[in-house]
Amino acid sequence: MFAAESLVRTLINQGVEVCFTNPGTSEMHMVAALDRTEGMRSVLCLFEGVATGAADGYARMADKPACTLLHLGPGAGNGLANLHNARRAYAPVVNIVGDHARDHIKLDAPLTSDAAGVCRPMSRWVGCVADASEVSTMAVEAVQQSYGPERGVASLILPADCAWSDAEPSVIEAQPVPAPNAVDATTVETVAAALRAATDPVLFLGNDACREDGLAAAGRIAAATGARLFMDTFVPRIARGHGRVSAKRLGYFGEQALEELGATDLLVIAGSKPPVAFFAYPDQPGELTPPGARTEILAGPADDVIAGLQALAEALCSGQTEPDLPAQSQAPKLFPDEPLNPGYVGISLLRHMPEDSIICDDATTSGMGVFPWIEHGPRHDWLCLTGGAIGSGMPQAIGAAMACPDKQVFALCGDGAAAYTLQALWTQAREKLDVINIVFANHSYLVLNVELARVGAGDPGPAAQQMLSLDNPKMDWVKLAEGFGVPGQTARTAGEFDSALARALAAGGPQMIVAEI
Incomplete structure (x- = not known):
């Protein structure tokens, strides 16, 4: 050996x-x-x-x-x-x-x-x-x-x-898994007192706090104190759908986040860190805690934030206060001849997505357009692009599908992001994974066109425009997918996408839908 x-x-x-x-x-x-x-x-x-x-x-x-x-x-x-x-x-x-x-x-x-x-x-x-x-x-x-x-x-x-080497070192049996740090009672008491005294508190959630049990405890805290629930813009895994507490996703742009947090006088951090802007901009603040607001840390990324939230909920409401949970959303009317946009993709997911699906979001601007439509739809886990390094969606979907082989997985990808790691399609096909890849084909690094204006770099000339454009030549995603063994379809209208999604779900295995937007 x-x-x-x-x-x-x-x-x-x-x-x-x-x-x-x-x-x-x-x-x-x-x-x-x-x-x-x-x-x-x-x-x-x-x-x-x-x-x-x-x-x-x-x-x-x-x-x-x-x-x-x-x-x-x-x-x-x-x-x-x-x-x-x-x-x-x-x-x-x-x-x-x-x-x-x-x-x-x-x-x-x-x-x-x-x-x-x-x-x-x-x-x-x-x-x-x-x-x-x-x-x-x-x-x-x-x-x-x-x-x-x-x-x-x-x-x-x-x-x-x-x-x-044939030295054959010993095979080591299972060892205990390190546990997260416990949130001590003194911290819970301090945060509870701060919440009772605050006039406009915000409970800011991240990491495991956005799992189902963490959100349930956060909902009880909000019901008892009037705290507003926010979460990081990009969370590793969010439990969403009907019957689950929902927190507002903090705006991507710094000025938007500051406006959302408003005049809060208390920011309680649970599982995350105080919010900061994604990038630096001329004459814009990098730290997004509102001026004058007090910050209390209930738990950081190394701590057992779910247990901490549950202890805080008990300290504040002793099991008597429960949040109101919305019923499952009903899909609005679909206008089949309308040009496709991310909102219509969200509506189709609301109509067809199986319960307990998994969504791997690597679509940046388009993913933000899908996200609100299924907030109270079928129950699902939403995996965000936590580090901002595009090219995660299709590979991440492989791992999610292998961890949960009984669940339907969706990969939402911008066409620029998908081009980074399209080799993932081959592994999806080889392993026969139930992954539906939705590529939003806007033929542009759209978010960078927005950022070019925001950083004050001036009006883009032809050379700058070409560095952010993906339409010369346009990528043929159906052919690319088929070349790796994954069947593909293209949709340009709301009705075409809705039908393509129904067909992909019925077919099973890996599928590609190109959403021309």
Whole structure:
């Protein structure tokens, strides 16, 4: 048995059951170990950014890590953008990154690089195996570090000679998973007193606070105190749909967010950090806490925010006050000949989306147009683009579908974002995943056209316009999807999209709908 087999068996014992792979020569003993060991599903991805994005989506829905298998520093580098999104989502991910054999590194072969240095900016922990005897112990450490208590990306660098060693390190049995930090009673009492004294309080939610139990507790707090409920603009996973408490998503633009928060005198942070603008703009504030408002931190990303919210709800209302929950929304009349826009996509989802679906949003401007229509529709989880690095939607949908094989998954993608990681379609087809990819084809980096005006860079000339345009030539997304094995349809009107969505759901498996907007 190679040491690599001990590593794989140890990972399985820690609950890691899926490996998203794009291996090379230095990882061949890991490939062999995955082949010989039952209990780990190996999923080939044609690009490392697909593997890391899939691991992010899996972690958000499974609440435990998958692992990736990446080829040296360059392979890890190709996956960094979606590791950034995972880091911002506090998603537990374990990267296994191969490296040259220890004696080979000094020869400075073409693929030699600082693999650990490449991983470090997007990882909360990086470990390098120095000897084959520590392969299993370091695998356990990587899993433990991914759980936190502030969850995140853990990267383990594995030299090839440590993987191929026949030293057979011990296979380590399951170890306890680190728990988030408890919210202490004093903090709960302080926040409760502040809420009682405030005249216009805001409860600002992030991360796990936007899961169903967290929102339910937040709803009780709001009912007892009159607090307004807001959440981060980009949350890892939001529980939405009928019968669930809903919080308002903070506006994307800083001035919009400041107006929404208004004259609040108290901002209670639950699971997040005080809000800041996404970008800096000339003569605009970066911090979005209203001037003069008091800030109280109930829980941060490393804390058990759901338990903290539940304790706060009990302190304020002792189980007597419950929020009013709206009934399921009914879809408005559809005008089938109207030109398609994101709102009509939202209406069609309201009409056809199965209960307990999952939506992976990588559509930026168009996703914002879909979001409000299904707020009280069929129950679903909405996964946001937490780090702003586009190209997450289709890969994330792979991981979400593998974590929840009984649920329908939708990937909402802008055409610019989809072009980053369209190789994900091949993996969706190979694994026969129930993913409907909706590509909003506006043939432009639309949000950048907005931002160009907002930053005061002047009127765009022809060269600037071409840098933000995707229509010369236009991408044929139906042909691209079919080339990767995914059936495709195009819709230009509200009625065409509604019919295409019904057909895609009936067909099952991966599907592509191009929404020409």
